[in-house]
Amino acid sequence: MRPALFRTRITELLGIRHPILAGGMGPRVSDARYVAAVVNAGGMGFIVAAGFPDPDEFRSELRRCRELTAGRPFGVNLYLSRQAGGVERLRRQIGVLIDEGVACVETAGANPEPVLPLLREAGVKVLHKVPAVRYARTAVKLGVDAVIIVGNDCGGHPGIHGIGSIVQAAHATQVIDVPIVIGGGIGTGRQLAAVLAMGADAVVMGTRMLVTEELWIHPAAKDLVVQGDGTESVIVKKALRDHHRVYRNESAEAALALDDAKVTDFEQYRPHVMGSLTHEAFVTGDMRTGMLDYGPAAVFADAVEPAEVIFDRLIDDASAAAERLAALRPVSECDPRGS
Incomplete structure (x- = not known):
């Protein structure tokens, strides 16, 4: 594992080595083994609670993750449904994750206000995911700890406005004062360096992580991503x-x-x-049917590798990008090296 290269508000908030998050990738996709691999690689991952509607099964999955991470903090993805009874089901799951000492949650979907008091009282950090800066500003007013803003390139739900990630990153850092995570089309360390340079605090990845060795999905599904170039x-x-x-x-x-x-x-x-x-x-592994979250960042997912190797590649690339930026600075006239 690479040593910490960046210290940001997100690495401090979550107690992680690298400012890299692996977002929840759907019910039963982001399970304990995958999330533990992300955490052990220095990032933060989120077990998708919707994949474990039975409280006992959910509790068992959380305990399995805790064991695999040797007690390191990990997260849970909570999807806020607008359907009748959705909030009550979520509150029951929140009771379980609080009992099990989960450190943080990635909330998405509807407004998180109904569940925020319960989470905050328990000291659980809340990162709310939205598809546009306008929604992030509303979440900040509600008192979330951080916001995750995904652009139009994200696999999954990019929202209706079609705003790209690079615009979201530059805009969000002008108007939001809580830690900011940027996602959508992210798959390289140079993008991580760019996001940090714009004032954000971390990136979140989804499609890029579909080729993680520890992810349980069928090898044919991973091969499809490796062979793709994102235009699919x-x-x-x-x-x-x-x-x-x-x-x-x-x-x-x-x-x-x-x-x-x-x-x-x-x-x-x-x-x-x-x-x-x-x-x-x-x-x-038959990918002809189903709504398979998939974004342009597939172009960066060029091999099936352990989570730690993927993270190492990102950090090495980010380091090279930072060095390149430093090398572009002109030599001062007062610097004797410029004479």
């Missing part, structure tokens, strides 16, 4: 204003056809977007 991603469900960037397969094509027809009845999309299809694809 497409945004679907635009007619529903629920933009979703995914791998362009048969399910995505069906959803695109509904979008083109301006269909706004979700039931017509349902057969193509069911979570069970995605899980089956990751289990079997």
